[in-house]
Amino acid sequence: MQRTDFSEMACSIARTMDVIGEPWSPLILRDVWVGFSRFEQLQADLGISRKVLTERLNHLVDRGVLERRPYDKRPRYEYVLTDRGRELLDVLMVMVAWGDKWLAGEAGPPVLYRHHACGEISHVDLACAHCGKPMHADDIDILPGPGAAA
Template sequence: MQRTNFGGMACSIARTLDVIGEPWSPLILRDVWVGLSRFEQLQADLGISRKVLTERLHHLVETGVLERRPYDNRPRYEYVLTEMGTELVDMLMVMTAWGDKWLAGTAGPPVLYRHHACGEISHVELICSHCGKPMHARDIGPLPGPGAAATA
Protein backbone atom coordinates (compact mmCIF):
# COMPACT_ATOMS: atom_id res chain seq x y z
CA MET A 1 0.00 0.00 0.00
CA GLN A 2 1.26 3.47 -0.88
CA ARG A 3 1.99 5.67 2.15
CA THR A 4 0.96 9.30 2.09
CA ASN A 5 4.02 11.56 2.05
CA PHE A 6 3.67 14.23 4.74
CA GLY A 7 7.29 15.37 4.48
CA GLY A 8 6.58 18.17 2.02
CA MET A 9 3.95 19.88 4.19
CA ALA A 10 4.84 23.15 5.92
CA CYS A 11 4.02 21.61 9.31
CA SER A 12 6.47 20.09 11.79
CA ILE A 13 3.85 17.64 13.07
CA ALA A 14 3.24 16.36 9.53
CA ARG A 15 6.98 16.10 8.84
CA THR A 16 7.51 14.16 12.08
CA LEU A 17 4.63 11.84 11.18
CA ASP A 18 6.36 11.20 7.87
CA VAL A 19 9.22 9.68 9.90
CA ILE A 20 7.32 7.84 12.67
CA GLY A 21 3.66 8.15 11.73
CA GLU A 22 2.83 4.48 11.78
CA PRO A 23 2.59 2.35 14.95
CA TRP A 24 5.73 0.20 14.59
CA SER A 25 8.34 2.96 14.33
CA PRO A 26 7.90 4.47 17.81
CA LEU A 27 7.95 0.97 19.30
CA ILE A 28 11.14 0.12 17.41
CA LEU A 29 12.74 3.35 18.68
CA ARG A 30 11.65 2.50 22.23
CA ASP A 31 13.23 -0.94 21.97
CA VAL A 32 16.49 0.39 20.54
CA TRP A 33 16.59 3.02 23.30
CA VAL A 34 16.27 0.37 26.03
CA GLY A 35 19.02 -1.73 24.45
CA LEU A 36 17.40 -4.13 22.00
CA SER A 37 19.55 -3.36 19.00
CA ARG A 38 19.59 -6.48 16.85
CA PHE A 39 16.99 -7.57 14.31
CA GLU A 40 16.15 -10.84 16.08
CA GLN A 41 15.76 -9.06 19.44
CA LEU A 42 13.43 -6.48 17.95
CA GLN A 43 11.37 -9.09 16.14
CA ALA A 44 11.02 -11.27 19.24
CA ASP A 45 10.03 -8.37 21.51
CA LEU A 46 7.54 -6.78 19.11
CA GLY A 47 6.11 -9.89 17.44
CA ILE A 48 6.40 -8.02 14.14
CA SER A 49 6.81 -9.76 10.78
CA ARG A 50 10.32 -9.86 9.31
CA LYS A 51 9.09 -8.00 6.22
CA VAL A 52 7.52 -5.13 8.16
CA LEU A 53 10.48 -4.87 10.54
CA THR A 54 12.91 -4.79 7.60
CA GLU A 55 10.87 -2.01 5.95
CA ARG A 56 10.60 0.03 9.15
CA LEU A 57 14.31 -0.30 9.98
CA HIS A 58 15.25 0.70 6.43
CA HIS A 59 12.99 3.76 6.67
CA LEU A 60 14.37 4.79 10.08
CA VAL A 61 17.96 4.44 8.83
CA GLU A 62 17.14 6.29 5.60
CA THR A 63 15.60 9.21 7.53
CA GLY A 64 18.62 9.46 9.84
CA VAL A 65 16.92 8.34 13.06
CA LEU A 66 18.82 5.07 13.35
CA GLU A 67 22.29 4.04 12.25
CA ARG A 68 23.08 0.50 11.13
CA ARG A 69 26.43 -0.88 12.41
CA PRO A 70 28.03 -4.27 11.75
CA TYR A 71 28.56 -6.37 14.89
CA ASP A 72 30.41 -9.43 13.55
CA ASN A 73 32.19 -10.76 10.46
CA ARG A 74 29.00 -12.14 8.95
CA PRO A 75 26.71 -9.58 7.38
CA ARG A 76 24.91 -8.87 10.67
CA TYR A 77 24.01 -5.46 11.94
CA GLU A 78 22.75 -3.74 15.04
CA TYR A 79 20.79 -0.53 15.16
CA VAL A 80 21.70 2.49 17.29
CA LEU A 81 19.98 5.81 17.79
CA THR A 82 21.53 8.81 16.07
CA GLU A 83 21.41 12.23 17.73
CA MET A 84 18.19 12.83 15.79
CA GLY A 85 16.80 9.52 17.03
CA THR A 86 17.71 10.26 20.64
CA GLU A 87 15.85 13.56 20.45
CA LEU A 88 12.87 11.74 18.97
CA VAL A 89 12.86 9.48 22.05
CA ASP A 90 12.45 12.69 24.09
CA MET A 91 9.17 13.22 22.27
CA LEU A 92 8.17 9.62 23.00
CA MET A 93 8.77 10.34 26.69
CA VAL A 94 6.10 13.05 26.51
CA MET A 95 3.75 10.47 24.94
CA THR A 96 4.66 8.11 27.77
CA ALA A 97 3.72 10.69 30.41
CA TRP A 98 0.34 11.18 28.71
CA GLY A 99 -0.26 7.42 28.49
CA ASP A 100 0.72 6.96 32.14
CA LYS A 101 -1.71 9.69 33.23
CA TRP A 102 -4.70 8.76 31.07
CA LEU A 103 -4.38 5.08 30.17
CA ALA A 104 -2.40 3.24 32.88
CA GLY A 105 -5.49 2.39 34.95
CA THR A 106 -5.41 1.33 38.57
CA ALA A 107 -2.29 -0.79 38.10
CA GLY A 108 -0.26 2.33 37.40
CA PRO A 109 2.43 2.95 34.80
CA PRO A 110 4.10 -0.14 33.34
CA VAL A 111 7.58 1.45 33.50
CA LEU A 112 9.16 3.98 35.87
CA TYR A 113 11.98 6.32 34.88
CA ARG A 114 14.91 7.32 37.10
CA HIS A 115 16.49 10.67 36.28
CA HIS A 116 20.28 10.19 36.21
CA ALA A 117 21.02 13.75 37.38
CA CYS A 118 19.11 13.55 40.69
CA GLY A 119 18.49 9.82 41.08
CA GLU A 120 14.75 10.27 41.59
CA ILE A 121 11.87 8.52 39.86
CA SER A 122 10.27 11.16 37.67
CA HIS A 123 8.37 11.90 34.47
CA VAL A 124 8.82 14.33 31.61
CA GLU A 125 7.11 17.71 31.72
CA LEU A 126 7.10 20.42 29.08
CA ILE A 127 8.52 23.74 30.23
CA CYS A 128 9.11 27.04 28.49
CA SER A 129 12.72 27.33 27.28
CA HIS A 130 12.74 31.03 28.27
CA CYS A 131 11.04 31.30 31.66
CA GLY A 132 11.07 27.69 32.88
CA LYS A 133 7.33 27.64 33.66
CA PRO A 134 5.12 24.70 32.62
CA MET A 135 4.01 24.88 29.01
CA HIS A 136 0.75 23.25 27.93
CA ALA A 137 -1.48 23.69 24.87
CA ARG A 138 -3.77 26.04 26.82
CA ASP A 139 -0.77 28.25 27.70
CA ILE A 140 0.51 28.98 24.20
CA GLY A 141 -0.65 30.34 20.87
CA PRO A 142 0.83 29.43 17.50
CA LEU A 143 2.28 32.13 15.25
CA PRO A 144 3.58 31.80 11.68
CA GLY A 145 7.27 30.93 11.62
CA PRO A 146 9.95 31.55 9.01
CA GLY A 147 9.19 28.18 7.39
CA ALA A 148 5.43 28.79 7.09
CA ALA A 149 3.90 28.31 3.65
CA ALA A 150 3.57 31.57 1.73
CA THR A 151 0.00 32.80 1.40
CA ALA A 152 -1.34 33.94 -1.94
Protein backbone atom coordinates in the same frame (compact mmCIF):
# COMPACT_ATOMS: atom_id res chain seq x y z
CA MET B 1 -0.55 0.13 0.28
CA GLN B 2 1.33 3.37 -0.46
CA ARG B 3 1.85 5.72 2.49
CA THR B 4 1.11 9.41 2.16
CA ASP B 5 4.32 11.48 2.10
CA PHE B 6 4.10 14.16 4.78
CA SER B 7 7.77 15.15 4.58
CA GLU B 8 7.22 18.17 2.32
CA MET B 9 4.29 19.67 4.24
CA ALA B 10 4.91 23.03 5.91
CA CYS B 11 4.05 21.54 9.31
CA SER B 12 6.52 20.15 11.84
CA ILE B 13 3.91 17.72 13.20
CA ALA B 14 3.34 16.30 9.71
CA ARG B 15 7.08 16.04 9.07
CA THR B 16 7.63 14.25 12.37
CA MET B 17 4.73 11.89 11.62
CA ASP B 18 6.42 11.10 8.31
CA VAL B 19 9.32 9.71 10.35
CA ILE B 20 7.52 7.96 13.24
CA GLY B 21 3.81 8.03 12.37
CA GLU B 22 3.55 4.36 11.53
CA PRO B 23 2.68 2.41 14.73
CA TRP B 24 5.75 0.12 14.75
CA SER B 25 8.32 2.92 14.51
CA PRO B 26 7.98 4.33 18.06
CA LEU B 27 8.05 0.79 19.44
CA ILE B 28 11.23 0.01 17.51
CA LEU B 29 12.83 3.20 18.84
CA ARG B 30 11.75 2.25 22.37
CA ASP B 31 13.34 -1.18 22.00
CA VAL B 32 16.61 0.20 20.63
CA TRP B 33 16.62 2.73 23.50
CA VAL B 34 16.32 -0.01 26.14
CA GLY B 35 19.01 -2.16 24.55
CA PHE B 36 17.53 -4.38 21.84
CA SER B 37 19.88 -3.51 19.00
CA ARG B 38 19.82 -6.56 16.72
CA PHE B 39 17.18 -7.59 14.21
CA GLU B 40 16.44 -10.90 15.92
CA GLN B 41 16.04 -9.21 19.32
CA LEU B 42 13.68 -6.62 17.92
CA GLN B 43 11.62 -9.20 16.07
CA ALA B 44 11.33 -11.45 19.12
CA ASP B 45 10.37 -8.63 21.48
CA LEU B 46 7.84 -7.00 19.17
CA GLY B 47 6.40 -10.08 17.46
CA ILE B 48 6.61 -8.18 14.17
CA SER B 49 7.01 -9.86 10.77
CA ARG B 50 10.49 -9.85 9.23
CA LYS B 51 9.19 -7.94 6.21
CA VAL B 52 7.60 -5.15 8.24
CA LEU B 53 10.58 -4.89 10.59
CA THR B 54 12.97 -4.66 7.64
CA GLU B 55 10.85 -1.90 6.06
CA ARG B 56 10.62 0.06 9.33
CA LEU B 57 14.34 -0.24 10.09
CA ASN B 58 15.23 0.87 6.56
CA HIS B 59 12.87 3.83 6.90
CA LEU B 60 14.32 4.88 10.26
CA VAL B 61 17.88 4.55 8.93
CA ASP B 62 16.96 6.53 5.78
CA ARG B 63 15.47 9.30 7.96
CA GLY B 64 18.64 9.50 10.06
CA VAL B 65 17.04 8.30 13.29
CA LEU B 66 18.89 4.99 13.49
CA GLU B 67 22.34 4.01 12.29
CA ARG B 68 23.15 0.51 11.03
CA ARG B 69 26.49 -0.88 12.29
CA PRO B 70 27.97 -4.23 11.28
CA TYR B 71 28.67 -6.64 14.14
CA ASP B 72 29.59 -9.77 12.18
CA LYS B 73 31.59 -10.66 9.07
CA ARG B 74 28.34 -11.77 7.50
CA PRO B 75 26.07 -8.88 6.60
CA ARG B 76 24.57 -8.62 10.10
CA TYR B 77 23.88 -5.30 11.70
CA GLU B 78 22.92 -3.76 14.98
CA TYR B 79 20.92 -0.56 15.18
CA VAL B 80 21.87 2.42 17.31
CA LEU B 81 20.16 5.72 17.89
CA THR B 82 21.67 8.74 16.19
CA ASP B 83 21.61 12.19 17.83
CA ARG B 84 18.39 12.79 15.90
CA GLY B 85 16.97 9.52 17.23
CA ARG B 86 17.96 10.25 20.84
CA GLU B 87 16.21 13.60 20.63
CA LEU B 88 13.12 11.88 19.25
CA LEU B 89 13.00 9.86 22.48
CA ASP B 90 11.89 13.09 24.19
CA VAL B 91 8.70 12.88 22.11
CA LEU B 92 8.22 9.30 23.29
CA MET B 93 8.74 10.39 26.92
CA VAL B 94 5.85 12.86 26.54
CA MET B 95 3.76 10.00 25.14
CA VAL B 96 4.74 7.91 28.18
CA ALA B 97 3.58 10.64 30.57
CA TRP B 98 0.23 10.90 28.79
CA GLY B 99 -0.24 7.12 28.63
CA ASP B 100 0.67 6.72 32.31
CA LYS B 101 -1.83 9.43 33.29
CA TRP B 102 -4.76 8.43 31.10
CA LEU B 103 -4.34 4.75 30.21
CA ALA B 104 -2.40 2.94 32.96
CA GLY B 105 -5.51 2.15 34.99
CA GLU B 106 -5.51 0.85 38.55
CA ALA B 107 -2.38 -1.23 37.99
CA GLY B 108 -0.36 1.94 37.42
CA PRO B 109 2.43 2.64 34.94
CA PRO B 110 4.15 -0.42 33.47
CA VAL B 111 7.59 1.24 33.71
CA LEU B 112 9.09 3.84 36.05
CA TYR B 113 11.78 6.35 35.09
CA ARG B 114 14.55 7.43 37.46
CA HIS B 115 16.10 10.80 36.64
CA HIS B 116 19.93 10.64 36.60
CA ALA B 117 20.39 14.20 37.90
CA CYS B 118 18.34 13.85 41.10
CA GLY B 119 17.86 10.11 41.48
CA GLU B 120 14.08 10.46 41.83
CA ILE B 121 11.34 8.57 39.99
CA SER B 122 9.73 11.18 37.75
CA HIS B 123 8.09 11.96 34.42
CA VAL B 124 8.57 14.50 31.67
CA ASP B 125 6.91 17.86 32.16
CA LEU B 126 7.02 20.43 29.36
CA ALA B 127 8.58 23.77 30.19
CA CYS B 128 9.36 26.93 28.24
CA ALA B 129 12.97 26.97 27.04
CA HIS B 130 13.09 30.73 27.69
CA CYS B 131 11.58 31.23 31.17
CA GLY B 132 11.32 27.67 32.54
CA LYS B 133 7.60 27.94 33.37
CA PRO B 134 5.21 25.13 32.37
CA MET B 135 4.34 25.16 28.69
CA HIS B 136 1.23 23.35 27.51
CA ALA B 137 -1.18 23.85 24.62
CA ASP B 138 -3.34 26.34 26.54
CA ASP B 139 -0.26 28.42 27.44
CA ILE B 140 0.79 29.42 23.93
CA ASP B 141 -0.27 31.40 20.87
CA ILE B 142 0.44 29.91 17.46
CA LEU B 143 2.12 32.35 15.07
CA PRO B 144 3.42 31.91 11.52
CA GLY B 145 7.13 31.07 11.41
CA PRO B 146 9.76 31.66 8.76
CA GLY B 147 9.03 28.30 7.16
CA ALA B 148 5.25 28.81 6.96
CA ALA B 149 3.51 28.02 3.68
CA ALA B 150 2.93 31.07 1.49
